[in-house]
Amino acid sequence: MMRYGYARVSTAEQDLSLQVEALEKVGCQVRQETASGTKLVGRSELQLLLEFMREGDELYVTRVDRLARSIVDLQNIVGQLKAKGVALKATEQPIDTSTAAGKAFLDMLGVFAEFETNLRRERQMEGIAKAKARGVYKGRKRSVDAKKVKSLKEAGMGAAAIARELGIGRASVYRALSGD
Template sequence: MKYGYARVSSEEQSLDIQTDALNRYGCDLVRGEKISGTSRQGRKELENLLDFVRAGDSLVITRIDRLARSIGDLQDIIKILEDKKVSLICTEQPIDTSNAMGKAFLNMLGVFAQFETELRKERQLEGIAKAKKDGVYQGRKPDMERIAEVFNLKHQGVSNTEISQRLGLSRSYVWKVLKRQGELFAS
């Protein structure tokens, strides 16, 4: 059996192009989902397919980046498929893990997919740094209700660790809020 898997990163995007291509390729069943590919976490349709495929089946995708965006996730998925004796086929790239050339090409494309993800993260961080420098990016607005809760508990003699646990906040956030209070009263 041939099982198709389609994925896009957001709800606004359409799976139609991928599902059409997978149906044309002859997939017996096509599953799709709208979720980021940077992690396997939360990708229920992919997990269902990985659980369901059996020896001799093929998992078919249009491009390798539809399956995984990190080399670690890609290798994990490939290992699962290999253990089950299931081949991976890519319709738009020369990947068919039933042969050595397909496996080699798959690994190269996985490295490039992860490289692209890392470059995107770097560009995002550079953009945020520039926006902060220009005074455009201020970060999230303070939650005055939460800050008041922190102050109230502190005035009751509750420890910073206990405050963080009660309010579901990180200890560093509690310290930051209390430090700012000290700076306000010092000036």
């Protein structure tokens, strides 16, 4: 039986050291990464652990929100672990998927993690709407030079050639040409 730890932060400005320390304290070999917890895509260290772990192993996190911020993602991860005979445990929360109470608590925490993410998204959208109403928020600056796209089109280049020339996608070329 092996104990593996998974530590995650969302941005490079955040510090992993407290998570790593807590996981090492319970005897884990720790994998760590900087990636959003709202999706599983791009989380190579977690994917490596999910593929590598074997029956009887234990996966530790400090808190369930380090693993996933979506109840669907959390349940998928737990399902993969269960299929392999791997228990999920947390150092700061009473989570142990090898027990019924631990599994129930995990599900409740997953619901709250997703709820927190949704609240944060709602507050962000409200702030953006207010800023737009005041004329402060203009959105992301355009990364495609529409004038350059149009001049290349007028010079007889096709969309694919323009995209290659400027290092952008064809869809961006069409958007620039349509004025969006």
